[in-house]
Each structure stands twice: as structure tokens, then as C-alpha cells.
Amino acid sequence: MGQREYEVIIGMEVHAQLLTRSKMFCGCSADYVDAPPNTHVCPVCMALPGALPVINRAAVEATIRVGLALNCEIAPFSVFARKNYFYPDLPKGYQISQYELPLTYNGWVEIEGNDGQPKRVRIRRAHLEEDTGKLVHVNGYSLVDLNRAGVPLLEIVSEADMRSAEEAHRYLLKLRTILRYLGVSTADMEKGAMRCEANLSVRPRGQQTLGTKVEIKNLNSFKAVRDAITYEVKRQIAILEQGGTVEQVTLGWDEHAGRTFVQRTKEEAHDYRYFPEPDLLPLEISREWVESLRATLPELPDAKIQRFMQTYGLSRKEADIIAVEREVAEWYETAVAAYPHPREVYHWLTGEIFRYLNEANIPITAMKVTPDALAELLRLVEDGTINRNTAKSVLQEMLATGQRPRTIVDAKGLAQVSDEAALRAVVDEIIAAHPDEVRRYREGKKGLFGWFMGQVMRATRGKANPATVKKLLSERLEGDG
Amino acid sequence: MALSREDVEHVAWLARLALTEEEIERFREHLSAILEYARMLEEVDISDVSPTATVLPMRNVMRDDEVRPSLPRDVVLANAPDTYEGYFRVQAVLDTEDEEG
Numbered sequence A: 001m002g003q004r005e006y007e008v009i010i011g012m013e014v015h016a017q018l019l020t021r022s023k024m025f026c027g028c029s030a031d032y033v034d035a036p037p038n039t040h041v042c043p044v045c046m047a048l049p050g051a052l053p054v055i056n057r058a059a060v061e062a063t064i065r066v067g068l069a070l071n072c073e074i075a076p077f078s079v080f081a082r083k084n085y086f087y088p089d090l091p092k093g094y095q096i097s098q099y100e101l102p103l104t105y106n107g108w109v110e111i112e113g114n115d116g117q118p119k120r121v122r123i124r125r126a127h128l129e130e131d132t133g134k135l136v137h138v139n140g141y142s143l144v145d146l147n148r149a150g151v152p153l154l155e156i157v158s159e160a161d162m163r164s165a166e167e168a169h170r171y172l173l174k175l176r177t178i179l180r181y182l183g184v185s186t187a188d189m190e191k192g193a194m195r196c197e198a199n200l201s202v203r204p205r206g207q208q209t210l211g212t213k214v215e216i217k218n219l220n221s222f223k224a225v226r227d228a229i230t231y232e233v234k235r236q237i238a239i240l241e242q243g244g245t246v247e248q249v250t251l252g253w254d255e256h257a258g259r260t261f262v263q264r265t266k267e268e269a270h271d272y273r274y275f276p277e278p279d280l281l282p283l284e285i286s287r288e289w290v291e292s293l294r295a296t297l298p299e300l301p302d303a304k305i306q307r308f309m310q311t312y313g314l315s316r317k318e319a320d321i322i323a324v325e326r327e328v329a330e331w332y333e334t335a336v337a338a339y340p341h342p343r344e345v346y347h348w349l350t351g352e353i354f355r356y357l358n359e360a361n362i363p364i365t366a367m368k369v370t371p372d373a374l375a376e377l378l379r380l381v382e383d384g385t386i387n388r389n390t391a392k393s394v395l396q397e398m399l400a401t402g403q404r405p406r407t408i409v410d411a412k413g414l415a416q417v418s419d420e421a422a423l424r425a426v427v428d429e430i431i432a433a434h435p436d437e438v439r440r441y442r443e444g445k446k447g448l449f450g451w452f453m454g455q456v457m458r459a460t461r462g463k464a465n466p467a468t469v470k471k472l473l474s475e476r477l478e479g480d481g
Numbered sequence B: 001m002a003l004s005r006e007d008v009e010h011v012a013w014l015a016r017l018a019l020t021e022e023e024i025e026r027f028r029e030h031l032s033a034i035l036e037y038a039r040m041l042e043e044v045d046i047s048d049v050s051p052t053a054t055v056l057p058m059r060n061v062m063r064d065d066e067v068r069p070s071l072p073r074d075v076v077l078a079n080a081p082d083t084y085e086g087y088f089r090v091q092a093v094l095d096t097e098d099e100e101g
Helices: A057-069 A165-182 A223-242 A287-294 A301-314 A315-325 A326-338 A343-360 A370-383 A388-401 A405-412 A420-433 A435-442 A448-459 A466-478 B005-015 B021-043
Strands: A006-017 A083-086 A096-097 A104-112 A116-131 A133-136 A141-145 A154-158 A194-206 A214-219 A248-256 A260-266 B085-090
Touching: A006 A165, A006 A223, A057 A104, A057 A133, A057 A154, A057 A165, A057 A214, A057 A287, A096 A116, A104 A165, A116 A165, A165 A194, A165 A223, A165 A301, A194 A223, A194 A435, A214 A223, A223 A248, A223 A260, A223 B021, A301 A315, A301 A326, A301 A343, A315 A326, A315 A343, A315 A466, A326 A343, A326 A370, A343 A370, A343 A388, A370 A405, A370 B021, A435 A448, A435 A466, B005 B021
Parallel strands: A214 A248
Antiparallel strands: A006 A154, A006 A194, A083 A096, A104 A116, A116 A154, A133 A141, A141 B085, A194 A214, A248 A260
16 A cells, blocks of 8 residues: 555446256257357347247246345336347347346345445346357357357346455355355356456545546456456556556456456447347236245345354354355254254364365265264264264264264274273373483473373374373372372 | 438447448438438327337246257258357457456
8 A cells, every 4th residue: 555545446247147947038958068069059049030039937036036135126027128239159239138127126235344344235236138158269260159148147236335355255255155045056156157347446535536447357266356356456556656547448357467457448338229128028026926936035144144143152253154155054054953062063064074175175065974974973072982083083084985983983993992990001101111201290391291191192092081091190190109 | 310420330330330431421311311200209299108118018928947959050050151160150359358248
């Protein structure tokens, strides 16, 4: 930052593909990712003369459900519109979108603000449109694949309510979480199922008028969103600090070079000539329809976080970590139902298990350990059959093989030794073998206690009950025998 | 209502049409005459008519989310001037990336 303080103002436009079976306006499969080029194409996708679009009800219902989850109003009357422009990924010469009468509008989502407090980001609108084809650029040509053309696409436009790259990042994460909870989109940015653009301006703090707005397009990962905004804020502040003016441009983000570049100037901005789509009839959305869709909404992340805080005594941050994915939240709750110690389950889930999932790069649904198996493991710890360290290695084994904890403990003879007589013999042996350490301990070097613990554990191959060992060691070391 | 030469050039650009000098002038006159004709509508009293997106009385015409067969690819590409390994091939488009919103 320079001498002055600056305020950054960010609005986001997010596109998310909806998980329907068929496309938005025809019966072609919407599952295009692994399909050979131009195999999910019909006269509607190709805009052949006479072909007529028909609205996919599932896409409309998914959009209304998203609208409800984003606290939006649902339009009683909604119309599709033509957005006209020529581009080879769009054979009709226009994209069917929505303009004046979107399906949903005026909503909000809550994120954690820069000050750590909850903050609302307003949603201007969420409307339905169709995705375009894909272009591959090679050797002076562009190759066109229309499989993606016509896949239902939800556009979510926020107000310019975000004030940092972190807030923008959290907003995006929140949207993804909500879309996934609803099951309406994979919202996978790396695979292009969720795409994002940011509008951004910077002004000296206290200034009333807004700074010049730039648009950053094609932000295709969470990292790109954060890095591009951070870079662009720095760039603009540097210009202002030198007394310059920011140019109103559309920017792209070069991930490798780590910088933005000018994509197209506003002078050439498209003239879209929107008008109501004459091939489609308006939608009249009744209260009954909306209410029947509201009834299908799952418990949403905010509500779940609140409930986890109240029911399980988790902090907001902890509840948030669990609730960010619906499948994780469900796993957690099933585990707590089987072993009703919420904190203990939280500890193991977010520690050992999350570490494993990260390293293996798999979702929790692909994990071999069931909630019930973790519950069994924790009962083995609680009843003293194994100690916590042994439990960790048993859990590793469970994650790798999917075996039940009891099976692993029995097969490997890992059951903890709590028998005092047996452990006393080991403790005596260790003390007899290390007279120097015993002397130094008694002279005041109390830190050696941990070293003695370690010796006993090693001698018992980690199976000794730590509490018993501690008690026995204390007796022997503090006493004079 | 007379269109300017710039109006015609702009409309031609939006339609990706290259017009000769002679055509620009000819279409300027044609388009101006069409607009002039349509202007008659401005004389209609619409004070008690609300705007509409359609004149048809039907609403909520939708289909179930069911997959139906697509066309065979050789049919899809049959009329294409140029193809390459299952793709339509066109002159390189340079001005923007492939994402439009």
C-alpha cells in the first residue's frame, strides 16, 4: 500500500452449469465432458432452419431452487431473451438468455467479512441461459465442438459488495457450497462447470465516487480468482499513486505469468440488441410451484453451521470446516450418532482423516472408513483396549484397507497392555538400565520424564497404557526405589 | 427517419457483412424507408395496453428432462464447408477467448 489508504470494490458474475440429463432446449445429452466432438448435437443445437427450442423443466426448477437458497425473490412471470452476437461457438447468431425478466432476483448470501464478522453479499439476479460451444484454436484455425452448446447455464450476478480478494474468494466458495448442497451443479471450476468474472475498481478511502471499473474474465480456479484480484488491486493502486488514471478495459488472467492482460477495450463492446425470444413462451411461476420446490431444499450450510454449533458445541470455524461439504457433514453426523462425543469425532475427522483425503486426493464418499468403523475405533480407545497412538496407526490401516478396527487390533496384537504387574516389570527394567538418567531426574531435570515414557513405550511396542505407565514411573522416580 | 451512413456500417458490422460504397447508400435508403413505414405504429393509442413478450395465450410450455438421440456426426458435419477430425473448422477467431456469457 502507498501513502493513502485504498478501498477495493468487487462484484462477481458466476456461471454454473446445471446438472440436467438433457440440454436446456433440446433432448441432446448434457453430459459432454468425455464425448467425442459434435456427437451430442441435433438440429436445435445447430440452429437448422425450422428447429424450435423447448424449455427443460428440470433446469427451470433447479434455478428456482438456487434462487430460494440465495434468498432471492422468484419472478411470478419470466421471459427468455435473445442476446445477439456473431461467434462460431454459437450457430444461431444469438444466445438464449434472460434480460428484463429473470427467474430470480434481489437475494443475498452471508460470508465472513474482512473484519471477521458475518456480512451479506447481495445477489442482483440469477437467471437461466444456454452454454455455448467449445472452440479449440490450432494452426490459424478454430475448431468448433457443439456438444456444450445448449447445456443449461445459470448466471449469478452479485452487487459490488466485496471489499477484498479474500471476500471474493469466500463468496465464491459459499456459492459453490450452496450449489453442491442443492445438487444442481458440480460447480467444479477446474472442469469448467463453474466459471467466474470479477468487476473491480479501486478508490482512495473516503472518496465518494467510484473508481474506473475493469472486468477480469475467465477466472478458472479459486486460486486464479484470488491471485488475479490481488494483482489487479496492486496494479491499480500503483497507477493512482503515480497520479495516473485507470483505463476501463476487459482483462484476462495469465496464470503462468501471474498477471492480467488487456483482452478487449470497451469501445468495441458488444451491441447485444436483446429482445424477447419469440420461439419460447413466457413462464408463469405460481406460488404453489415455488412452495413445492422450497419443500425440496436440504438444510443449507448456514443453518447447518448454526445447528452444529448449538448441538455439538463446535465453534463457528469448526462447524464451517465440517459443513463446507454436505457429504462431510453427513459423515460427521452419522459418526456422532454412533459415538456421541462430537468433539472427539471432530478431532479425528479433521485431523487424521482429512490429512489422508488430501494426500489421496479423494472425496469423503470414496473413503473406505465408514462412520460406524470410526465409532468402533474410538470405543476401543475409550474402553482402554488401545491407546491413542495405536489408534492412529490402526486408523491408517483402516483407511488403506477398509478393515474394521477390531480385526486389525486382533490380527496385529495391538491391544494395549494395562496390566500393572506386567508394566511394572518393564518400568523396573528401564530404571535399572539407566541409573544416570534416574540420578539427573532426581537432581531436578524433570524434563527427562518424557524420555522415560518413550523408553517404556518403545519396549512395549507402543502398546502400554500411557496412564498406567505414567503412574508407575512417577511412583518409581519420585520414590527412592 | 433517415439513417446515417455510420448507422448502416454499424448494423453491417454486427451482421458481419462487408458492404460496398454503393450498397451502403442503397441500404441506407432501404432501411430508412422500412423504419419510416414502421413509424406508423407510433400513431396507435396504446395508453391502455401493457407491454408483452408474446401474443400467444399459452404459458409454461416445457419438456421433461429426458435424453433423446442426437444426430449421427456425419450428418451433423454434412453441410460444413470445412471440417477437421470431427470438428467444424473455421477461420481463427482471435479477439476473445471462448467463454461468452
